[in-house]
Amino acid sequence: MPHLLHRARLCLFLLPFLFAACVPQRNLPYFQGKYNTSTAVLMPNAPQPYRIQPNDVLSVRVQSVQPALNEIFNVTDARAVFQGDPGNMFLAGYNVDATGHINLPTVGKVKVQGLTIDETQARIQREVGNFVRDANVLVKLLSFKITVLGEVRNPGRHFVYNGQATVLEALGLAGDLTEFGNRRNVKLIRTSPKGNEVVLLDLTDPKLLASPNFFLLPNDALYVEPLAARTNRANTANLALVFSGISALALILNYLKLN
Secondary structure: OHHHHHHHHHHHHHHHHHHHOOOOHHHOOOOOOOOOOOOOOOOOOOOOOOOOOOOOEEEEEEEOOOHHHHHHHOOOOHHHHHHOOHHHHHHHOEEOOOOOEEEEOOOEEEEOOOOOHHHHHHHHHHHHOOOOOOOEEEEEEOOOEEEEEEOEOOOEEEEOOOOOEEHHHHHHHOOOEOOOEEEEEEEEEEEEOOEEEEEEEOOOOHHHHHOHHHEEOOOOEEEEEEOHHHHHHHHHHHHHHHHHHHHHHHHHHHHHHHO
């Protein structure tokens, strides 16, 4: 009987912690608002084209009727692109140096900093056209990677193999938030020419869909903070383990006393 009373007291003691460790359902849904099945809710948001920065890595492919000249420029192994091996692509691509140039064989240095991918492609095509007849140039950004850390199921660095990425795509690559991820306080860390910028994103606010920060840039990082419920659950588990040990020890001592 005494040990039953002890267990009851233990349950009463742990009850507040158990409630504190629960995550309310209202905190879990993204983009909370009023929606219906008959009319779409429009959130206008035009993504801005990415402009090349130093340390970007570009793939430059040249096609023409002169195959021997094409291979001078095509240092990127096509197999590495199709296999999606970031290491091979980085080693085989054209790196944008600190002054914003890439160094093409025969052509020499070409300024690409501040240009969009389409503008870069047009500029390189003009330069290559001076050496290769009827050349067609295709330029791709190889270094589009994002980092997602914190309360997600698959944290780490993820490569994006298209020209645009959104916050939702980044979270999808990271396996989505865990139930203990703070959806109202996600940090977006972005490198700019002036330094590192930090912006707080509220995933529960539908206005995020219309924000320019909904679109990610290469080398962006997202950090998902944990809710207090995670710490409370860990503390509850530790307390339960401690009291279970005390209860077991009390039962053993009581058994020895009776015998």
